[in-house]
Structures are given as structure tokens and as C-alpha cells.
Amino acid sequence: MNFDYDVIVIGGGAAGLTASGMAVNFGAKTLLVERNKLGGDCTWYGCIPSKSLLHAARVAHNIKCADMFGIPNSREKINGSKIFDKVRATREKVYREADQPSIYEKMGMDVLTGEASFMDEHTLSVYIDDTTKRVTSRYFIIAAGSSPMIPSIVGLETIPYLTNESIFDLNELPESISIVGAGPIGIEMAQALQRLGTKVSVIDIMDRILTKDDPEFSGILKEKLEEEGVEFNLGTRVSSLKKSNGKVLIELIRDDEINQLTSDTILIAAGRIANIDTLDLEKAGIHHDRKGIHVNDRCRTNLKHIFACGDITGRYQLTHMSEHMAKIAVTNALLKWPAKIDTGHPVWCTFSDPEVAHVGTTKNDLDKKGITYETYRFPYNKLDRAITDDKETGMIKVFAKKLSGKILGATIIGDRAGDMISEFALAMKNGITLRKMADTIHPYPTYGLGNRRVADQWYVRQQSVGMVKWLKRIYGYRGPLPDLSDPDRIV
Numbered sequence: 377m378n379f380d381y382d383v384i385v386i387g388g389g390a391a392g393l394t395a396s397g398m399a400v401n402f403g404a405k406t407l408l409v410e411r412n413k414l415g416g417d418c419t420w421y422g423c424i425p426s427k428s429l430l431h432a433a434r435v436a437h438n439i440k441c442a443d444m445f446g447i448p449n450s451r452e453k454i455n456g457s458k459i460f461d462k463v464r465a466t467r468e469k470v471y472r473e474a475d476q477p478s479i480y481e482k483m484g485m486d487v488l489t490g491e492a493s494f495m496d497e498h499t500l501s502v503y504i505d506d507t508t509k510r511v512t513s514r515y516f517i518i519a520a521g522s523s524p525m526i527p528s529i530v531g532l533e534t535i536p537y538l539t540n541e542s543i544f545d546l547n548e549l550p551e552s553i554s555i556v557g558a559g560p561i562g563i564e565m566a567q568a569l570q571r572l573g574t575k576v577s578v579i580d581i582m583d584r585i586l587t588k589d590d591p592e593f594s595g596i597l598k599e600k601l602e603e604e605g606v607e608f609n610l611g612t613r614v615s616s617l618k619k620s621n622g623k624v625l626i627e628l629i630r631d632d633e634i635n636q637l638t639s640d641t642i643l644i645a646a647g648r649i650a651n652i653d654t655l656d657l658e659k660a661g662i663h664h665d666r667k668g669i670h671v672n673d674r675c676r677t678n679l680k681h682i683f684a685c686g687d688i689t690g691r692y693q694l695t696h697m698s699e700h701m702a703k704i705a706v707t708n709a710l711l712k713w714p715a716k717i718d719t720g721h722p723v724w725c726t727f728s729d730p731e732v733a734h735v736g737t738t739k740n741d742l743d744k745k746g747i748t749y750e751t752y753r754f755p756y757n758k759l760d761r762a763i764t765d766d767k768e769t770g771m772i773k774v775f776a777k778k779l780s781g782k783i784l785g786a787t788i789i790g791d792r793a794g795d796m797i798s799e800f801a802l803a804m805k806n807g808i809t810l811r812k813m814a815d816t817i818h819p820y821p822t823y824g825l826g827n828r829r830v831a832d833q834w835y836v837r838q839q840s841v842g843m844v845k846w847l848k849r850i851y852g853y854r855g856p857l858p859d860l861s862d863p864d865r866i867v
Contacts (some may be wrong), residue, residue, distance in 0.1 A: 377512075381407045382515040383710065384500055384513040386492045386655070389416020389703040390695045391519035393475065394702035396485055396640065399517075402710050406485040407511060409492045409502055415475035416521055417466055417540075417687075418695045419501075426564055428466040430727055432459045433571035437729070440571075444766075454573050456549030459578050463544055478533030492520075494660035497679055498649070515681050515709045518669060519702060520655065522687035527556070531617040535624050539641045539760075549574050550640040554626055556614055557645035559656040560726040565643060566606050567728050575638055576606045579628065583611040588724070590739060590773065593789040595825075597732055600769060609637070617642065650688045673716040675705035681710050691717075694724055697745050716807070723801045725794035733797035736785030736804055742775055752780045753812065754830035756790045758866060761821040767791035772830040774800070774810065781810035781834045792823045799827050810834035836867045 385396040388410030390429075396408040412417075418424060443450040477487040490504035500516070502509045524539035526532070538546075538553075540561055550570055557560045558580035570576040578585070586594040598608065611773040612630040619625070626637040650668035662821060663670040663678045668690030675683045683705040686698035700718065725733035742749055756762040756770030768832070770790020776783045787802035813831035818824055841857055848854075 379498065379512045379514045380781075381405050381511065381513040383407075383515040383517060384409065384511065385517045385519060386500070387416065387519035387521055387651075387686070387688070388414035388475075388487075389519065389686065390418050391521070391522045391698035391702040392416065392517075393480070394699045395517045395519055395685065395706050396480065397483065398703065398706040399710060400480075400483050402753065403842065404515075407488065407513070408480060408485055409488045409490060409500070411489070411491045413471065413489075413723075414477060414480070414487070415467075416470050419470050419475055421541045422561075422677070423695055424470050425463045425468045426540070426561070428463045429459070429544070429568045429726060430564060430729075432462065433568040434729060436573075437571045454549065454568060454720065454793065456572070457547050457593065459549070459572065460544065460546050467544075491654055493654055493656040494662070495656075497660040497662075497682065512763075516683070516856075517563060517690055517702070517705050517709065518655070518677075518682065518684040519653040519686045519698070521689045521691060521706070522650050522668075524644060525647040525649040526644060527614075527646050529617055531557075532644075535617050535619055535642070537617075537624075538641060538752070539542055540645065543643060547609070551575065552639045553577075553641050553643055554579060554624070554637060555641040555645055556580070556641045557647065558582065558608070558610065558826050559588075559645065559647070560586065560724075562643070562645035563601070563726055563728055565645065567601055567767050570601070570604055570606050572783045575639075577609060577639065578606060579609045579612055579614055579637075581611070581613050586726060586732060588738075589726070589734060590787045590789075593732050593773075593787060596769065596771075596789055597726075597728055597730065600730065601728075601749060609635075648687060648693050648728070650690055651686065673719065674708045674714065675701050675717065681709075694722075697722065717815070718805070721801055721804050723797060724799065727794060730790045731793035732765070732787075732789050733793040734785070734787040735797050735801045736783065737775065738785060742784060747784065748778075749775045749784055750834075751775055752830050752833040752837070753864065754826055754833060754866065758824045759823065759829065761823050761825070764821065765791065772796070772826050774830055776834065781812075781831075783808075783810060790823075790826075796823055796827055799824065832867065836865070837863070 383399045383404045384407045385392050386409050399406045408508050439449050490502040493501050495501050499512050538568045552575040555566050558578050566576045566578050585598050591620050612628050615629045618628045623638045624642050628635045632714050657664050668688050669684040671684050671689050675685050685701035685705045687693050704715045704717050709712045723735040752774045754772045757768040762768050772788050775785040783804050788796055810831040818828040
């Protein structure tokens with residue numbers, strides 16, 4: 377058949393921009409279709425604005441704590457309008473420099489702004505300004521992303537509520553806010569808003585925050601947030617919402633006990649849902665369910681010429697994993713190279729203070745699978761750079777094989793954990809053991825040195841009294857035998 381394009385990419389977020397950029401660089405005639413503005417959730421509603429708000433909150437927190445260094449702090453009221461203006465200016469800057477259509481058109485691709493839907497397995501209908509454009513393609517890569525999942529709560533439709541798609545359009549900081557959801561979005565926004573002067577309450581049906589992360593570390597973070605003033609209602613369900621004297625009255629149920637909470641507004645951060653409703657996937661015969669489009673580890677759908685990547689697959693909801701999946705999809709579709717998703721080394725980070733980051737297999741999964749491993753730790757309060765920065769709340773924890781030092785997973789809580797976890801991701805991907813990490817010179821004083829120090833603990837565990845006795849006898853050394861009674865000692 378004579379198709380209009382070699383490949384059409386649906387969705388201009390992290391996955392779609394990566395996929396279309398690769399496709400056109402491989403020589404494919406490429407069309408990118410986006411219904412709103414290029415950049416997707418990350419640029420407009422997620423990574424960029426949230427980290428900008430977190431940055432403002434950290435500045436405010438540092439000013440508040442300045443007097444501990446003998447530096448006068450400001451007691452003036454925080455200007456919420458300027459903060460949100462700065463957040464919006466930051467995402468516009470990112471859009472102009474990295475995401476606007478002209479950048480991609482210069483690469484040689486076509487860009488359409490409109491609502492895409494399938495007519496059949498090779499034909500797409502794009503609704504643009506009251507007109508419909510029909511286009512065909514040899515291959516399709518679906519990267520239409522996800523949207524906030526809105527839970528079924530009695531009365532929710534009667535009150536104005538916020539999601540990550542609307543909170544950054546605020547012009548003032550609310551005096552109080554209740555956040556439904558204690559995942560990464562909810563926790564990051566809770567700390568940011570609390571530090572900026574908003575009274576924050578977090579509600580979640582689970583009994584702890586950040587349920588994907590290490591329970592010990594999520595507990596440490598919860599305590600830190602509570603110290604800063606965030607209130608938690610965990611193991612608690614929101615049963616109803618209603619307006620009351622200009623406020624939102626929230627009815628909570630926990631263990632059959634009913635309580636009430638009042639806030640100025642409410643933020644729904646209860647998860648994400650794949651954007652499949654308007655694509656007419658059935659007309660193309662693409663298999664899917666409520667979680668998203670079904671793909672294999674090569675990002676291929678049930679149709680050999682149609683691929684999907686990113687949030688719309690329901691597999692991962694992380695920008696970096698969306699980009700990774702896009703690379704896999706394009707590699708398989710256009711190069712015919714059998715690449716697979718790296719499911720063994722998923723990595724993520726919650727950018728709270730302290731940050732919580734993880735790569736590889738979690739302790740819970742290792743235990744479920746019956747895999748034998750050792751746990752190696754190194755605390756931030758023994759890391760000189762953390763001490764100088766007053767960032768002693770933190771811990772590096774690594775799960776590895778005892779004899780070989782093969783790394784199975786790593787998790788970090790502390791300042792710059794998101795940057796530090798990358799070294800473990802690189803090590804695991806390339807078979808670098810704790811021994812090799814320990815033998816690698818790291819600059820001092822840095823946070824990255826903590827990675828080497830935790831790797832040093834592998835060497836410490838290999839030591840034995842018998843070995844020392846042997847050395848003393850062979851070389852005539854006269855020092856005392858080491859005390860190895862504590863297996864968790866830090867050396």
C-alpha cells in the first residue's frame with residue numbers, strides 16, 4: 377500500500393517526542409499528532425512545574441532555618457502569586473527551548489495539533505478546528521499518556537477540586553488543603569505547600585505513604601513531614617465531600633469510625649488512568665483494558681505494525697521509563713532490532729526532602745521470590761558532605777549477593793538520592809559488583825562517596841577472625857583481634 381507516512385506517533389509527551397525524534401532521524405517520514413501542546417504531562421502538569429514549586433519551597437524552608445547559622449531570616453508573608461508566576465514561567469521556558477513544534481518540524485517531521493482516533497488499523501482521523509484530516513501510515517506508535525484518575529466520592533462533583541493538571545494554575549496559596557493520595561505526587565505537593573505556609577492534610581486508604589518504596593524509608597520521610605507540620609490520615613477512606621461555609625467538609629471513615637476534616641480546597645492525587653477513551657482502538661482491533669493498551673516487552677501490541685509506549689500502556693508512569701519504552705518501540709518497529717524493555721532495572725525517585733529513590737528489585741519482592749541476599753547499609757550521619765550540609769537524615773541500603781557482591785537492588789533516602797541512585801542503575805545494568813564499586817575512586821567530600829562507602833561494607837562482611845589470626849601468624853603482627861560480633865557495624 378502507498379501510505380501517507382512511514383510512522384505516525386500519537387501523543388507529544390516524553391514518549392511521543394522521543395519516538396518521533398528517533399523515527400525522523402532514522403529516515404522515516406514521520407507525523408507527530410498531539411491534541412494539546414507538545415511536552416505533555418511532564419512539561420505542563422508534572423515534572424517541570426512540580427520541581428519548580430518544590431524548589432521555591434526549599435528556598436522558603438532554608439530562609440526559615442537561616443537563623444541556625446546566625447543569618448537573619450525573613451518573616452514577611454510569602455507571595456503565592458509570584459511563586460506560581462515563576463512556576464508557569466519555568467514550564468514556558470522549557471517548552472520554548474525543547475518542546476515547541478518548530479523544533480521538531482526543523483528535524484523534518486510534520487506536526488499536527490488535533491484529536492486523533494483510528495478509522496482502521498492503518499488509518500487515522502485527526503480532528504482539527506472543526507475539520508477532519510484523514511492520514512494513513514505503515515506503522516503507528518501510540519504514546520497518548522495518562523490523566524489524573526478521579527475516584528468515585530459522594531459529593532466530589534459539587535465542589536471545585538484540584539488535580540496536578542490544575543494546581544499550577546493557582547494565583548494564590550490556599551490557607552489549607554487536603555490531599556487525597558499519599559503517592560509521589562501527593563507527598564511532593566504536601567511538603568511543598570506546607571513549607572510555603574499552607575496547612576496540609578494527607579488522606580490515603582493505605583496505612584503508609586509511598587507504598588512502592590522501602591517501608592523503613594517511607595516511615596522516615598513521614599516523620600520528617602510530620603515534624604514540618606503535615607497531618608496524615610492513613611488507613612482512611614473519604615466517604616463524602618460537601619461545601620460548608622466556603623470550605624470543603626470532608627467526611628472520613630477509619631475502622632468504622634467517622635471523622636470530619638475541613639479545608640479550603642482539596643487536591644486529588646489518587647493515581648493515573650490511560651488516555652484511551654477517544655482513540656477508537658476497537659476500530660483498529662488493538663487489545664486493551666481499563667489499565668491501558670496491552671503490549672509485550674518489545675512494546676508491540678497484538679498488531680505487528682502498531683506499538684505503544686509510556687503511561688498509556690499502564691506499565692510505568694515515569695517520564696524516564698516512557699522515554700526508554702519509546703526507544704524500544706522505535707528500535708523494534710523501524711530497525712527490526714529485537715530490543716526489550718529493561719524490566720530488571722526500573723528506577724524511580726520521589727523528590728521530597730529527603731528524597732527517596734530506588735532501582736532494581738525491592739526487599740519485599742526478593743523475600744517473596746525466596747532469593748538469598750545480604751543487606752548493606754551506610755547512614756548519611758557518617759557521610760561528611762551530608763554533615764557539612766546539615767542533611768544527616770538519610771540512609772543508603774543495598775541488597776546484594778553475599779559472595780559475589782552482585783547488586784540486586786538499591787534504595788536511598790536522603791539529599792540527592794535521585795542523582796546517587798543512577799550509579800547503582802549503571803552498575804546493575806553492566807554487571808558491576810559492590811567489590812568493583814568499592815575499588816573505584818570517588819571524590820571527597822561528595823554525596824556520591826556514600827555509594828562507595830556502602831560498597832565498602834561488602835569487604836567488611838568478608839572479614840573473619842580466622843583470616844586475621846592467619847595474617848598475624850604469617851607476618852608476626854602484634855595487634856588485637858577485631859571484634860566482629862556486630863554484623864551491621866559500619867566501617
